Amino acid sequence: MFVKRLLLFIPLTLVIFLVQSYFWVPTYENQAAGNPDRLVTYIEASIGDAKILNPILNADSASSNIVSHVFEGLLDLDEDLKLRGRLAIDWQITERAYLLVNPHHRFPDGTEVTGAKLFQKIHQAWKAGTIEGLQDRVQSIELLPSGKRSESISLLLPNAEGKPQLKDISVTIDVPERVALTLSEVDQDVFDRLQPILGERYFEHFPYDKLIHPQAAVPQELEEPLRAKFPDILPVGEHNPTILFHLRQGVNFHDGHVFDAGDVKFTYESIMNPKNLSPRTPDFEPIKTVEILDPSTIKIIYKRLYSPAINAWTMGILPEHLLNEEALTREKQDRGLSEEAQKTFGMRESRFNRHPIGSGRFQFVEWQGDEFIHLRRNENYWEGPAQYQDYFMRIIPELFTQEVEFRTGAIDFYGAQPHQVDRYKNDPTYQWFSSLGFAYNYIGYNNRKPLFADPMIRTALGMAINVDEIITYLVYGEGKRTTGPYPQNTEWYDQSIQPLPYDPQGARAIFEKAGWTLNRDGWFEKGGKIFEFTLITNNGNPIRKNLMTIAQNAWKKIGVKVNTQVFEWAVFLNDFVNTGDFDAVVLGWSMNIDPDLYQIWHSSQAGPQQLNFVGYKNSRADELIVRIRQEYNRDRQEELTHELHRLIHEDQPYTFLYAPLSTRVLDKKIVLVQKGSDGTEQFKKIYPTKSGDITFYFHKWRKLELTPDF
């Protein structure tokens, strides 16, 4: 029967055809052996694809990984997490401070304040050296005439439906006479130092209403919020920190175009251009002006004291000639876009983001969506070319498949989990690393709730949890106890602070001292109410879920009743954390290298949608946080951060649990190549730098043919 034969024949032929394809495919062994190129190719696996390869637009880790190879910033962080020059050779930070003449004020001797008099008094004190700290910092003093300028103020107000909406109001400002001081270093106390001259309350009751005039009539409901902005746009005492960058000469972009100060200014302007919707705007918003002094010198003037602002210059610099208005116009005409598309066309739409050109160690070659991104080393890099010739980022969405590829040698690196790294620890052909990063896990208590108002109660809750055991059993030892808000590998962390002891008895004693007694069921009770609360966390993170259960059990042992609940991330944030409607949460922070903790710990940031969601409030801490972000001297900053760390540790708004170690594994054949001055090469084992990063010397990595024995 024909049909019968067909029914057998078709599936069998199909299978035979499919199976024979196996013989055409190179085995893993053949791919590596006899392929010298593989030794100078580095292949990394990434879970997700990059989104947009532009340093001012990207916000995801895959993109920023590629961008960090292709682009280079003015600065970066060296091995000890200190800033060092890249596209900038060096930089100086000075200050220009302005003091407005306050005509409503009188000097301590009762005379009226005028520009001439104010200038004369300050100048006298400076020359005579009667005010401490003035003579050695101030370089010159001048009196600036009054003037006029106009500005647009953006207000964020709820509309009729209660949704926030932006309103712009244009104002004309009559700037009165002001005294300008040029300082050799930034001094946040310079106006306080002048107090003997100015007298008390010079900075209060400034007549803003007489000086700032809206250009059109302002609706009544906007008057109050508008007035609140006045001190920001016309501060009585204004600090303008200034950075002067000297740029590296002879650096080219990958297309051969010479890098200069114009590119730096262009990068800044692109970030601030509202059309580009750059997620970096907040980092560059403190900048007042950027001035090009000559092609290799650029001066950045800031609006106010904000020392972490300099870190923003580690961001990659864009090539102006490929993205300026002219280039974009050319591109949209070349692409033959419709009129509608031409209107909205901007840097975000440019092809550049899928074919970036920077000045970094590697240059872009190819991007196959959800498959791989290919980079090749920049032979003309100013520090000399990297050891690896090709760099690939392969997109493999499953950790399991990543590991299979890693074992077969098809990829060199993947984000191994602690339990996966464990499998390689005793294998002599692999090397593994475990190092501190910038993250920590904690239990945060809602400080606004009366139950948690007492710092001693929060301390007692912390003492009931055996953190050492958690580290050993929950994260396979890949964690380190932490005592405060800073990452342990920065100077900001005070190593002398001891973690809370594990002491359930002591914890009980604290509860009893606070008037809680154990009832018949074994729960602490006061005034007929037992000590009971709900601990929540987000779904999708098994470690947090386990931490929650461990804490619940530990507290049960001392007599505290805890209910637990897990929510989907968006619900967790919107309904509980952002609204402050929770008792306690298990969460983690991933910190930054800068010591500014304003967003997380300042009491002004405890509103809805803000990051101080536990509602921590301590006036001394507020003062320290502000001083830290305004301090430009690293040593003084360190003193302040240690004090802040101790303060937060004593208050225990969180129970600080541990900092997870990040674990990595690499083929042992990959080594660090160190070149001697005579050209000889030495191979060294790769090691993590202070930031916990092993790729700091990535440009010196090379794969050897045989496994070295160190």
Added chain:
Amino acid sequence: MAKIGVDAGLLSDAVIGSSRDNRSTMWNFIVRNVAQRLILLVIVSFVAHSFIHLAPGEPSEVDPMNPRMKPEDIAKIRAAFHLDEPLYVQYAYWIRDLATGELKSFKDSQPVLPKIWDRFLNSLPLFILATILVWTWAFPTGIYGAVFRGGMYDRGTVLLSYALISVPGFFLSYLAILWVVGWFGVPVISIKTFGMEHAELPYKIMDRVWHLVIPSIMAAIGGIAILSRYVRSQMLEVLGQDYVRTARAKGLTEDAVIYGHALGNALLPFVTMFGLLLPGLIGGSVIFEQIFAWPGLGRLGYEAILSRDFPIIMTLNFIAAVLTLLGTLISDILYAVVDPRIRLH
């Protein structure tokens, strides 16, 4: 199953109408169905639009991980994406941009349609091969099961199909990857072997074929198991019919009875299933594309959902709706064309 119920309703219209002129009835039937489906499409897309926007979470572009982002900055981004407009206005924007082809992904501001087209081309071979595997394997398996009912072969395949239906596909895929990589030492994941740019064309083609093999088998296994069960029971039903007994009584050989008389009638209901395959193009292989790092449509959609990339999710959803409606339409027409009872009455 619910879908089949709906189709049956539409079919009965066809049956009643078909007593008059057959051709014009067919046209009426198609036009009416297309019109109904177009209305349904608008409703579906609007409901889907509301659901997607009502789900918690915002596009990652609106909620960047920069703690220094001020509410003013976020408001500006929201406005640029029209997220602060009422839902129906957002829907209108979406329809307008989709119609003019100006729709852009939130994620990278690239046009949505070319992006989907590229991924569609990647998914297509996987879909086609898996479908061919399902259909070419399920029929012989099911038919032999029915013919040798109760024998070792039948019992074996029943057990195997239930086993394959119960074991999750992703788990089997993991095992298959470990096994193939461990024993044969060849790459199985992604669309082609990494670093084959310089190989000759036949090698490149066969390499592509090889990379299709494991994922398509994995995607097909469940289908084979389920479909072969249907074929078996359908065949059994037909084999019990009077006309089969008549054929046997005429003294025809067993093969002639089974493949000549029974098979054609047993296969009839499956013809309509061709139409229902279409929507599988979009959502059919999310899991396998994810595990095998296949840069296809399913992964595009999955990642768009994770990052709340509304334009991509909406458009994929819209295409899926179009395919589903088109699929059921094709099924209805095929049924009307194929089944003699409907045509001749």
